[in-house]
């Protein structure tokens with residue numbers, strides 16, 4: 092067959108320990124046997140590649156296969172032996188890539204099934220995803236069987252620990268944590284709010300279930316399905332519930348979504364030795380929990396599906412920053428009494444840190460629509476007057492000159508950083524050409540390129556002797572007109588949805604973030620929008636849609652506040668806006 096004495100490489104992998112896969116050694120031995128059937132081969136130690144406990148679904152986090160592909164380039168061997176093709180990859184994109192590259196270097200893939208051909212690869216690509224589902228099903232069957240035996244295959248719930256010396260999934264009560272669980276239940280039935288329970292635990296220095304310093308009030312009653320958080324976890328009364336939910340990856344977003352399983356698939360087992368809460372305390376907590384839920388969501392206590400504006404649909408939601416702690420603000424609740432014309436609930440936003448962990452004092456919540464109007468009115472007031480804009484720009488020029496001076500001092504360091512980023516970029520580019528376009532690698536590359544562009548940009552600015560931004564009055568005027576147009580479209584009614592999208596994009600092109608300052612209850616809202624300088628410098632406000640990355644790359648990743656002209660704030664104005 093083949094000419095005498097050829098050099099062979101071998102690749103072995105096992106995925107999850109749960110299915111008792113053949114060990115790496117077994118697979119290498121098998122590779123030796125396969126090789127004997129295909130002529131005279133010598134395995135070299137440096138060409139034995141393996142990945143332990145790795146799934147074949149993704150190539151990126153398997154150092155073994157990556158090393159194999161890099162070694163293939165140096166053509167040190169003539170064939171790769173492995174048990175079967177799905178050891179190499181089950182991914183319908185990766186496998187042909189591996190095959191193509193090895194073929195290019197004149198390297199065969201030889202398995203139990205013989206020398207791999209293009210047809211083998213095509214068939215594999217059709218059946219691979221099915222096999223992956225097979226493994227998942229196998230693991231699931233295994234877990235289900237354990238759950239029926241009263242073991243707990245999932246994560247370890249707060250209040251329990253792995254039984255020392257016990258088998259996999261065997262739990263016992265962790266006395267210290269159990270005491271905290273009892274404290275939470277007692278405080279809850281005493282009528283304490285979740286927020287106060289969380290603050291108390293944090294104050295007493297008790298680590299939260301996630302190990303974080305701050306307890307999240309959502310831990311107690313927010314959760315999935317019938318087990319609403321800790322208060323609803325039936326394990327605390329000695330009942331283990333398994334498989335009530337499945338997570339699957341959405342083909343649209345790539346994100347994992349949770350689906351409720353059919354009732355007949357849910358496995359409920361009695362585990363009386365794991366009971367922490369006595370029945371009376373449990374019953375009182377449940378009735379209180381139901382009562383609170385019914386008070387909020389009406390009879391049945393179930394959250395009714397109502398359409399609400401998502402962050403994407405909302406003009407400013409994703410841009411809001413807490414004026415106190417600098418963290419993000421998020422939609423915290425909806426105003427169940429007020430809906431807009433389309434029947435969509437009005438949303439209120441508040442500081443995420445203040446609502447969930449109590450680490451920020453800024454507890455006021457804001458009506459999102461009013462906030463939006465405040466911003467738009469302020470924007471109109473301050474950004475549509477060419478004279479005022481000229482003022483802003485002049486002030487910016489002064490500040491910019493100062494920054495220039497500071498930047499000049501940093502040139503040597505910047506040059507060093509740039510060199511480092513350039514080398515990193517080149518390395519990533521080499522890896523991509525050798526291994527193919529692996530998503531995580533591409534991501535890294537993108538980030539590096541942005542970094543390099545930023546540094547280059549910085550350096551350019553720092554080195555320039557004179558830097559005068561020529562601001563043509565016509566540009567300023569156009570900006571003012573654009574803003575007026577955006578304001579009209581966003582506050583008016585009846586603009587068609589596609590046009591609306593364009594206006595929203597234009598708005599987000601101008602503003603980087605909007606800081607919401609704490610004000611007293613029932614006092615007017617106070618916000619500071621931070622605009623991107625390029626927007627005023629004459630960038631097209633209605634360009635083709637750009638991604639955030641592209642925008643950042645273009646601006647060198649910085650936002651510049653619009654500077655306000657002196658003394659223009661009218662304290663009597665009901666909707667104040669304060670471009671800083």
Ligand SMILES: [Zn+2]
Nearest residue numbers: 413416442451
């Ligand atoms: Zn805050």
